[in-house]
Amino acid sequence: MENQVVIKCGGSTLEGLPASFYTDIKELQDEGTAVTIVHGGGPAISATLKQMGIEPQFVDGLRVTDAATLQVAQMVLIGQTNKQIVSRIQAAGGRAAGISGIDGATIQVVQGPAHLGFVGDIHCVHGELIAALGDAGFIPVIAPLGIDGDGQIYNINADTAAGAVAGAAGTKRLIMVTDVPGVMQEKDGVRQVLPELDKEKIAELIADGIIYGGMIPKVRAALDALGNNVEEVWIINGYEPGILKKVAAGEAVGTKIVKEGKVNAQ
Ligand SMILES: Nc1ncnc2c1ncn2[C@@H]1O[C@H](COP(=O)(O)OP(=O)(O)O)[C@@H](O)[C@H]1O
Numbered sequence: 051m052e053n054q055v056v057i058k059c060g061g062s063t064l065e066g067l068p069a070s071f072y073t074d075i076k077e078l079q080d081e082g083t084a085v086t087i088v089h090g091g092g093p094a095i096s097a098t099l100k101q102m103g104i105e106p107q108f109v110d111g112l113r114v115t116d117a118a119t120l121q122v123a124q125m126v127l128i129g130q131t132n133k134q135i136v137s138r139i140q141a142a143g144g145r146a147a148g149i150s151g152i153d154g155a156t157i158q159v160v161q162g163p164a165h166l167g168f169v170g171d172i173h174c175v176h177g178e179l180i181a182a183l184g185d186a187g188f189i190p191v192i193a194p195l196g197i198d199g200d201g202q203i204y205n206i207n208a209d210t211a212a213g214a215v216a217g218a219a220g221t222k223r224l225i226m227v228t229d230v231p232g233v234m235q236e237k238d239g240v241r242q243v244l245p246e247l248d249k250e251k252i253a254e255l256i257a258d259g260i261i262y263g264g265m266i267p268k269v270r271a272a273l274d275a276l277g278n279n280v281e282e283v284w285i286i287n288g289y290e291p292g293i294l295k296k297v298a299a300g301e302a303v304g305t306k307i308v309k310e311g312k313v314n315a316q
């Protein structure tokens with residue numbers, strides 16, 4: 051299909067996404083857009099870790115992943131979150147198939163920085179399994195785990211995974227669905243959405259602590275995707291009814307991440 055979109059569903063939103071969100075995904079597919087979903091599940095992983103008496107730890111929005119944490123991440127991402135999304139798309143009348151980046155070595159990684167433990171740096175994306183599912187009429191739903199050349203499994207931030215999948219597939223649009231209306235900054239005492247951001251502005255906002263935590267991997271993955279020929283990256287709020295259709299129609303919603311020097315005056 052000509053028209054491709056990767057939609058990253060953040061774990062922050064999964065419990066609260068309206069049924070219409072999944073109907074919109076099905077309709078986009080019906081209208082001829084090849085939709086691939088990459089999902090997170092950070093809050094659910096953290097909740098399970100806490101139930102087990104393990105305190106979650108993050109560095110710049112990335113989870114420090116020891117062997118026990120990796121097991122929990124696999125259990126939650128594959129066993130819980132992935133199937134939740136697949137079942138909701140199917141309840142909306144669509145057909146979806148859940149995999150993780152482990153299957154078909156779809157997301158090939160190497161060990162990332164040692165202090166993060168089993169967190170993979172993406173080496174390459176093998177898109178054959180995603181393409182095969184799409185060609186057979188299924189919406190691929192991908193959990194953010196990867197595998198190295200020795201068969202070791204790694205945890206991957208879902209924003210990073212989505213950016214890499216979009217870049218490898220030559221996708222036009224990457225839509226990051228989260229629980230806030232976009233990247234926000236306080237202006238005149240009011241928190242406002244920044245409609246456009248480029249690399250320079252993002253670096254400034256991270257340095258000033260205005261972009262922090264889980265928003266850091268999101269904006270970094272957005273910039274990486276633009277560097278890999280993805281044309282448009284959006285950060286939007288999944289709770290807003292009809293938001294996917296608004297993006298598809300080119301309406302100005304959320305924050306659009308643009309290539310360096312292309313930011314419009316605000
Ligand atoms: N400048 C910012 N504007 C909006 N949200 C921000 C900003 N900086 C950090 N955040 C945080 O990033 C969160 C979204 O990232 P994350 O929790 O990882 O969500 P997701 O699970 O959707 O990936 C927001 O809920 C907010 O707490």
Ligand SMILES: CC(=O)N[C@@H](CCC(=O)OP(=O)(O)O)C(=O)O
Nearest residue numbers: 061090091092112113206207208
């Ligand atoms: C390495 C790393 O941070 N992995 C993430 C994977 C899930 C994720 O990214 O979920 P969200 O999109 O909901 O944040 C984690 O363990 O939380």
